[in-house]
Amino acid sequence: MPNCRPFILFLLLSTTVFSGYAQSSLKGWHLKDLKKDSFNGISLSETYEFLKDKKSYTVIVAVIDSGVDTTHEDLKNILWRNPGEIPGNGIDDDKNGYIDDIYGWNFLGNRNGENLRKASDEKTRLYHRYKALFAGKGLQEDSLPSTEKASYQLWSKVEREMQTNxxxxxxxxxxxxxxxxxxxxxxxxxxxxxxxxxxxxxxxxxxxxxxxxxxxxxxxxxxxxxxxxxxxxxxxxxxxxxxxxxxxxxDAMSSKDIAPPNYRETIIKDDYYNINDKYYGNADVMGPNPMHGTHVTGIIAAQRDNDLGIDGVADNVKIMTIRAIPDGDEYDKDVALAIKYAVDNGARVINMSFGKAFSPEKKWVDEAVQYASQKDVLLVHAAGNESANLDEKDNYPNANLEAFQKRADNFINVGASSDPRIGDGRLVADFSNFGTKNVDVLAPGVKIYSTLPGKHDYGFLKGTSMASPVVTGIAALIRSYYPALSARQVKYAIEQSAAACTDTTIKVLKPGTKELTPLNNICETGGVVNALLAIQIAATLHPEEKPFVPREPFKKLKSSK
Structure with missing residues (x-):
């Protein structure tokens, strides 16, 4: 499910206090500069000052999410439109297998225009998938054929987690x-x-x-x-x-005894376990609940020159909308096909503000991530909102490509930062997942103001789902102004911008605790991304002429902050 829909779970665990700052003064705080504005933002105005005499090229950014309001005043002009498709004629003009995919594609629907809104969590789906095979059998793992051992191990883990307290x-x-x-x-x-x-x-x-x-x-x-x-x-x-x-x-508490409805089988009706059955869905990229995807899209690229609402991070972007995330856990097949659709239709950066704890068809997603890497496409993913250490707890999708026995070099996992003047005064969001091996950078993700469904609506949301599109916007900026740089070089520039902010003397509260820890114990780079530094680093890089050489450990750079 989307990692940063405003979940009640963490609302129940912490009360938000806004330290006397008016709501209006917090609009766009994530774009501001620490030295100039006293907010730990990404220094965006300073970035555009640096870029003012440089040429930019349009970059296609794919947003894989719950859907996007294509009628919004601040988004309608920045949406990608498929140049090979004639709107509304019911014909697959570009012969890519998807009819009338003008803005992108909806993998959560059918040809009759019906849409899947709700899905159970992956844990529940797995439990009932294997229940008849393993439950109450008193099986010993060693006695099982090798073809069933992995399934039994997965089911045993799921069964333990199905217990409620x-x-x-x-x-x-x-x-x-x-x-x-x-x-x-x-x-x-x-x-x-x-x-x-x-x-x-x-x-x-x-x-x-x-x-x-x-x-x-x-x-x-x-x-x-x-x-x-x-x-x-x-x-x-x-x-x-x-x-x-x-x-x-x-639903979750009753799901151990009663299998939840199979909404997918009722509405989508694809052959789910066949990855080659891929031409399902419809062109309704808005869907029944586009709040999350609309907010994410505005953060990346809300129109900057129209004196309306908000300014997105990137100024020369077209957003490709791909609906693949229901209320509940996303399906691996939809995620894999969404990534491939984005790559095949020209996306250079893909934002993925969703995640889950189990991924039974991870092989399909790994293959899609690898495919994106081969096509030089950067993936930006939200780390999640459980205050969990991802070096100890699984979260999917991730950069660990088990199918290829390697780590993806085109994948950035983003945790959420805050500001001492916002919320509970933390620099790292209390809800954010963390991990020095599996979270790469931090980006602003608390009290983020952006577009909401409704032609003129805006509002605040929080979560790593809001942090990920901040990084996606920076990546799009780099690819727009320095188009010859590879996805790996863009990743490098962004991560180095965060590393530059590392100060081992600074201690922060570890998410979900009152424990103080150095900032570089929260993520691999130990810092918050900065657009100006990332662009300045990108400006020093030369296009790759040889296979990419893994970077040296992050260097402490002089920060403009």
Whole structure:
């Protein structure tokens, strides 16, 4: 599932406090410069000052996500349009196997226009896939044929993780109570205020006419603050998130005894275990829930010259939209085919703000990552939001290409940074996954303002899903202004920009704990990406003439900050 949809799980674990900064002053903080603006952003204005006399070339960036609102005022002009396809004629004009793929492709649909919105988690799918074969059999691994041992090991791990505990049940009860209470307050407040949508900031200013309204106001504000929702989050968004979370948790808790519905079999109807059955889906790249993908897309490339909303990181980009991420865990087949579709249709950078704990068809995804590497395409992936050490816990997709017994050299895994003036005062986001071997860099991922579904809508979200497109935007900038550089060189420039910020004397709170640790214990480079430094490093590189030589250990460079 998308790694950084505003999950209730980490909202329940930490309350957000904004240290007196007005919401408006935090819009675009991730683009600012530490020295000039006192925010740990990526120095984007300074980057464009450095680039002002240089020529740029249009770069296609693929966003593999939940869908994108193609009608948004800040996105409609930066969307990729397939030059080989005639819109709406029902013909595969470019003969790539996908009919009317104008903006990209939706791997979560069928030819009748129906779309898959919800999917179970991969753990549950695996449990029921092997349950009849292994459950209650008292099997000994050594007695199994070699063809079944790997499946049995995987199923045994899944079975252990299917157990629920008292804490999970208590958490669900808490959410259920909070949801019922908020619905009651919401109904009263909408009637009192005579409006269907409002934020906590709106409610703070409102003076109810009676005691019932005052009680509803106090109860609503208290509940949303306790849950960690920001003041500018709408009532409809809050209720939607709580409802979705409660539904997902209830399904997960009952899924050991009752197999969840196979929504894929009902709607998509592909031969899932056949990777060559790949021409399924439809051209509806928006889908039923494009919030996550719309926000991600705006961070990368929202139009910079239109005096509307926000500015994306990259200024000469066309976004190819590929819908492959449902509410729930994504399917390996869709991810693999989405990567290949992006590569085959000209993408130079691919953003992947999603992840999961199990990947049974990892071989397909590994082959797609390797294919992207052979075609010189850079993949940028969100590290995830479980406050977990990825050197100890699996998270997929990743750079470890088991099928090829190598690590991908075109893959960047991104954790989330913050700023001491934002949230709980941490430099590293409390929810971010980390790891000195399996997280490469950090990028701003807290209180990120970007586009939302609705032609004129914008808002804040947080997560490594917001950090990944910051890095994708920087990668697109490099590929736009220095198009001769390889994906590996772009990766090198970005990672060196983060390494330049490493200071072994700086200690930060390890995500999910109160433990202080050096910043270079959080990710491989030990730092936060900086667009200006990355561009300056890229400007010194020469196009590769020989096979790429693995880089030396990261060097401490002089930072413009």
């Amino acid at each position: 008292a804490e999970e049940h208590a958490e669900l009860m808490f959410v259920d109570v909070a949801l019922k209470t908020l619905k009651k307050y919401d109904k009263l407040l909408r009637e009192e205020m005579k409006r269907d949508t409002f934020t906590s900031e709106d409610l703070e200013k409102y003076q109810p006419a009676n005691s019932a309204g005052r009680q509803a106001k106090l109860g609503y504000l208290t509940s949303t603050k306790m849950l960690g929702f920001d003041g500018d989050e709408s009532n409809t968004s809050i209720l939607s998130q709580l409802t979705e979370y409660a539904s997902v948790r209830k």
